[in-house]
């Protein structure tokens with residue numbers, strides 16, 4: 141699949157924004173000023189961006205507890221995201237959600253989700269809306285290897301298949317669910333094999349290769365838009381941080397993590413591919429890098445300086461108050 | 463010499479001792495050892511997200527300390543099935559908020575067997591689960607939800623407020639032949655009390671009187687029991703003596719201890735961290751209104767969060783959760799009434 145120069149620049153910017161956002165969040169979390177739980181997406185950028193670069197605003201995605209990358213890839217703004225993570229006024233969810241619940245419905249981002257398996261049924265619903273209204277829209281649900289074993293996920297795959305819904309099940313297999321290895325928890329070994337059981341097309345792609353993800357997602361999304369029903373994409377990748385910040389990662393060797401950063405980095409791979417093929421030049425990528433770092437400085441400073449939400453906000457946005 | 467343990471350690475010790483004593487006791491859940499599928503790893507990778515199951519795997523082996531995939535409906539159901547056929551499973555539902563993906567197995571299956579099968583089945587399962595706010599863990603990781611379980615006939619509900627109670631009540635739960643839901647407030651894991659080394663049980667349906675006083679009765683569970691004690695200290699300095707009662711189990715519920723106290727004080731404040739509607743606060747208030755109406759000198763006051771999900775932002779969560787100051791205000795209002 142040919143990718144235009146503009147699209148390539150956009151994809152790089154998006155992946156790099158995710159990376160620097162996560163690196164910054166790791167740093168800020170370590171200061172103790174960033175409340176709650178955070179689960180970082182660093183190392184997995186090509187999955188979110190490879191998929192979302194085919195989507196338009198009205199297409200819907202649903203994410204997981206590891207949601208920052210999907211948010212950015214689907215167009216959520218970094219400033220309000222950072223405000224949300226710090227629990228401040230002006231955050232994308234007004235400070236009521238935090239890292240595990242960042243959402244922006246105006247961008248077709250139906251939320252990070254702190255219940256493993258919470259997303260797939262909702263994506264079926266979003267796909268139903270698109271199908272009933274004949275919008276040509278699609279829904280994408282991102283799920284982990286661990287989440288692939290949740291009943292709601294498996295029921296959703298069956299539902300989507302029998303109802304021929306325009307939904308794409310993206311399984312981000314990073315090898316672990318918390319400390320439990322996917323090679324144990326996923327019966328059958330590869331998640332992609334489950335596609336056949338549910339009578340939908342499935343592919344497994346290398347998640348460090350933006351182009352592979354992009355191509356696979358393009359086919360699945362195109363098929364869904366044309367009424368061809370659901371697809372499954374298993375993306376294999378490596379998370380660069382622990383399950384959550386604070387995880388001691390006793391189940392991985394220090395080398396494993398270090399090597400992954402060197403050999404399994406989607407950004408390094410992308411940069412090498414596009415510069416070697418003379419599609420983009422290093423200088424323009426460097427310029428993007430600098431811009432993004434500045435953007436993170438601005439977003440972080442703004443979040444730290446922002447006021448807290450008013451206590452009265454506790455009582456807003458509920459259907460019934462007593 | 464009196465030995466101190468945290469609630470985390472007390473819970474851990476209770477499981478160690480019961481697994482040692484009874485071979486039919488097994489432990490199940492996600493990452494309770496951790497590291498499954500990592501060949502070179504020895505011992506616990508995690509020992510549970512809170513370390514409550516640490517050491518069980520190395521001591522008793524993976525046959526009895528069973529890590530599971532993220533499939534709550536299946537593995538909690540399996541724990542229930544195993545417990546109906548000769549095992550005593552202690553199964554961990556990591557956070558009570560995850561009940562949504564497995565509730566059928568608990569409330570339609572485990573809770574019903576004995577009655578529905580005409581007394582021919584027992585289901586000695588224990589479901590251990592984390593509750594409560596205070597960590598900015600937001601709407602899907604901060605709930606209490608114990609009223610939902612207390613509502614179901616056939617389930618016993620245990621909500622310890624300290625390490626000593628937790629050990630005795632957990633051992634009781636493991637030996638009990640009915641399904642028990644054991645709620646652990648995540649803000650209490652590090653709180654220490656004296657805990658005897660030997661095994662002991664505390665009976666269900668027997669409230670703890672944390673403090674005696676003749677002016678106002680405060681009933682409070684789990685973390686709220688500590689808030690109530692803090693309020694009681696403040697109020698004592700003002701000349702208001704509170705009796706603080708920790709029910710410890712909501713099913714069965716020790717009605718007598720609460721009623722006797724209210725008969726003496728004539729004034730009741732119920733503190734509850736769960737949502738205010740159909741809550742333990744509402745349940746205990748209605749019980750007292752029904753059975754001790756003539757003793758009451760003031761309207762019963764409930765202290766609870768507002769009827770909203772739990773917010774993320776620290777100042778919002780602080781405004782949301784009941785605290786000692788709000789409890790003290792409620793007690794003052796009740797104490798003033800009619801005097």
Ligand SMILES: Cc1ncc(C[n+]2csc(CCOP(=O)(O)OP(=O)(O)O)c2C)c(N)n1
Pocket residue numbers: 204205206254255256257283284285286287288314316317318383492532534556560563
């Ligand atoms: C229903 C439910 N069960 C358990 C959890 C606790 N939990 C949060 S993330 C996680 C592991 C998820 O692993 P995976 O799906 O592979 O996603 P990853 O973290 O690797 O991105 C678990 C067990 C939860 N949030 N919801």
Ligand SMILES: [Mg+2]
Pocket residue numbers: 284285286312313314315316317318
């Ligand atoms: Mg995973």
